[in-house]
Amino acid sequence: MRQNSNHITRHRDCADCDHQSSSFFCNMAREDLKALSINKSASIYKKGQVIFNEGNRPHGLYCIYEGKVKLSKLGDFGKEQILRMAKNGDILGYRAAVCNEKYYSTATALEDSEICHISLENFNKVLCNSTDLNFKLMKLLTTDVKESEKKILNISQKNVEERVAEALMVLYEVFGMEEDGQTINVTITRKEIGDMAGVTTESTIRKLSDFSRKGLIKIDGRKLLIPDVKKLSLVAKL
Amino acid sequence: MRQNSNHITRHRDCADCDHQSSSFFCNMAREDLKALSINKSASIYKKGQVIFNEGNRPHGLYCIYEGKVKLSKLGDFGKEQILRMAKNGDILGYRAAVCNEKYYSTATALEDSEICHISLENFNKVLCNSTDLNFKLMKLLTTDVKESEKKILNISQKNVEERVAEALMVLYEVFGMEEDGQTINVTITRKEIGDMAGVTTESTIRKLSDFSRKGLIKIDGRKLLIPDVKKLSLVAKL
DNA sequence: AAATGTGATCTAGATCACATTT
DNA sequence: AAATGTGATCTAGATCACATTT
Numbered sequence: 001m002r003q004n005s006n007h008i009t010r011h012r013d014c015a016d017c018d019h020q021s022s023s024f025f026c027n028m029a030r031e032d033l034k035a036l037s038i039n040k041s042a043s044i045y046k047k048g049q050v051i052f053n054e055g056n057r058p059h060g061l062y063c064i065y066e067g068k069v070k071l072s073k074l075g076d077f078g079k080e081q082i083l084r085m086a087k088n089g090d091i092l093g094y095r096a097a098v099c100n101e102k103y104y105s106t107a108t109a110l111e112d113s114e115i116c117h118i119s120l121e122n123f124n125k126v127l128c129n130s131t132d133l134n135f136k137l138m139k140l141l142t143t144d145v146k147e148s149e150k151k152i153l154n155i156s157q158k159n160v161e162e163r164v165a166e167a168l169m170v171l172y173e174v175f176g177m178e179e180d181g182q183t184i185n186v187t188i189t190r191k192e193i194g195d196m197a198g199v200t201t202e203s204t205i206r207k208l209s210d211f212s213r214k215g216l217i218k219i220d221g222r223k224l225l226i227p228d229v230k231k232l233s234l235v236a237k238l
Numbered sequence: 239m240r241q242n243s244n245h246i247t248r249h250r251d252c253a254d255c256d257h258q259s260s261s262f263f264c265n266m267a268r269e270d271l272k273a274l275s276i277n278k279s280a281s282i283y284k285k286g287q288v289i290f291n292e293g294n295r296p297h298g299l300y301c302i303y304e305g306k307v308k309l310s311k312l313g314d315f316g317k318e319q320i321l322r323m324a325k326n327g328d329i330l331g332y333r334a335a336v337c338n339e340k341y342y343s344t345a346t347a348l349e350d351s352e353i354c355h356i357s358l359e360n361f362n363k364v365l366c367n368s369t370d371l372n373f374k375l376m377k378l379l380t381t382d383v384k385e386s387e388k389k390i391l392n393i394s395q396k397n398v399e400e401r402v403a404e405a406l407m408v409l410y411e412v413f414g415m416e417e418d419g420q421t422i423n424v425t426i427t428r429k430e431i432g433d434m435a436g437v438t439t440e441s442t443i444r445k446l447s448d449f450s451r452k453g454l455i456k457i458d459g460r461k462l463l464i465p466d467v468k469k470l471s472l473v474a475k476l
Numbered sequence: 477a478a479a480t481g482t483g484a485t486c487t488a489g490a491t492c493a494c495a496t497t498t
Numbered sequence: 499a500a501a502t503g504t505g506a507t508c509t510a511g512a513t514c515a516c517a518t519t520t
Contacts, residue, residue, distance in 0.1 A: 156436030
C-alpha cells in the first residue's frame with residue numbers, strides 16, 4: 001500500500017552479509033557478490049506491507065535480509081492461496097527476473113522485515129557470467145516445481161485434517177522453533193494457515209482446537225507450540 | 239513393465255529432426271544438436287508402457303519424436319494425479335537430469351510413441367557449454383512452476399464442473415484438433431480425465447454427459463468433440 | 477475492527493453397488 | 499476384462515449467522 005514510505009536503511013554488501021552462510025547466495029565467488037551489491041538497497045517493510053504484486057512488471061530481485069514473507073496468489077474471486085513461505089536469505093521474484101515476465105504471485109511481509117533489492121541489470125549481468133549462479137537458480141526452480149507438484153497432490157488427495165497438520169509442519173520447517181524448542185517461530189493468523197492448506201478459516205479453527213484437545217499442539221493466542229513434531233507429522237501423513 | 243522389449247528403431251539426429259521447428263530444441267546451434275545426438279537412440283513405447291518411473295534414478299533425458307505421453311504421480315494410496323501432458327518435440331525427465339535427482343513423476347505413453355533417449359553425459363556436456371540451452375531450460379522450469387501453481391489454485395478453488403471443463407481445454411491446447419477441427423486429437427479414458435482434474439471417475443462421467451446434454455461437447459466413444467472452444471473455456475472459467 | 481470461536485444447516489461430490497458397453 | 503454409465507446413499511467440509519476475544 002504505502003510502498004513509498006519504506007525506510008531505506010543502508011547499503012548492504014552481499015559479500016559481507018551476516019546471513020551469507022544460509023542464504024541463496026552462499027558460497028558464491030566474492031567478486032560476483034560484490035557485483036550483485038552495486039546499487040543494492042535495503043528497505044524495511046512493515047508487517048502486512050506488499051513487497052511486490054501479482055501482475056506487476058519486475059523491478060528487480062529481492063533477498064530477505066531479516067524477516068518473514070508469504071508468497072500468495074488470488075483465486076477467481078478474492079480467495080487467497082499461499083504458495084510459499086520465505087525467510088532470511090531467501091530470494092523472491094526470481095522467476096519474473098529470469099524470464100522478464102510479470103510477477104506471478106504477491107509477496108507480503110508477515111512481520112517487519114528488512115529486504116534487499118538487487119537491480120535486474122546487475123542480476124542478469126552476474127547471471128550471464130556465473131555458471132554457479134545459473135546452476136543454483138536452476139536447482140531452486142527444480143525444487144519449486146517439486147514442491148508445487150507435491151502441493152497439488154496434497155490438496156487434491158488429502159483431507160482437511162492432514163492438510164492443516166501439514167501447514168503447521170511447513171511453518172515449523174521453514175521458520176523453525178523459538179528458544180524453547182517447541183514454539184513455532186512465526187506469528188500467523190488462522191486464516192493464513194487455512195490459506196496455506198486450501199481450507200476455510202472456520203474449518204482451520206475447528207481443526208486447531210481439535211489438535212489442541214488431542215495434545216498434538218498447544219495454542220497460545222497466535223503462537224502455536226508443537227510438543228512432539230513426529231506425532232504431528234504422522235497426522236499430516238508425511 | 240516390458241521396457242526391455244522396446245523395439246529400437248534407428249539413430250535419429252536432432253540436427254535433422256522433422257520436428258525441430260516445434261521442439262524444445264528448436265533454433266539451437268547445429269553443432270550442439272549434433273553433440274546431443276551422439277549415442278542417441280529412438281525407441282518405440284507401446285500404449286500404456288512406462289518410459290520412466292517415479293523414484294527411479296535417471297538414465298537420461300527423453301524427447302518425444304512422435305507420440306503422446308502423460309506425466310503422473312501416485313498419491314498416498316494409489317490414486318493417480320496427472321501433472322502434465324506431453325507431445326511431439328517435448329522433453330521429459332529434465333528435472334531429474336539437471337539436478338541428478340530421482341524421477342519425481344512417472345511417464346507413460348498414451349499411444350504408441352517413438353521416443354528418443356539422450357544420455358545424461360551428452361546432455362550435461364552440451365548444457366555446460368550452451369548458454370542458449372541453459373536459458374531454454376530455465377525458461378521451461380519457470381513455465382512448469384507457473385503451470386503447477388495455477389493447478390494448485392484450480393484444484394483448491396474451482397468446482398468439479400470447472401475442473402473437468404479445464405481438463406478438456408488442456409487436452410485441446412496440448413494435442414490440438416483432428417482434421418475436422420473439432421475432435422480433440424487424443425484418445426483418453428474418463429478415468430484419465432478425472433486424474434487430470436482431481437475428480438473421481440464417476441463424477442467425471444456424469445459431468446461429461448452433462449456437458450454433452452448441454453451441447454458443450456459431443457461424445458463419440460473415447461473421442462471428444464468441442465464444437466465451440468470459447469463456450470467450453472467459459473465453463474472452465476479460464 | 478479484525479480475529480477467533482461455535483453451533484446449525486446445507487450440499488457438492490465421494491462412495492457404493494450394480495448394469496451395460498466396448 | 500476393463501471402461502462406461504447410473505441410481506442411491508452418505509458425509510466432510512463449506513456456508514451462514516452470531517457471540518466472544520484480542
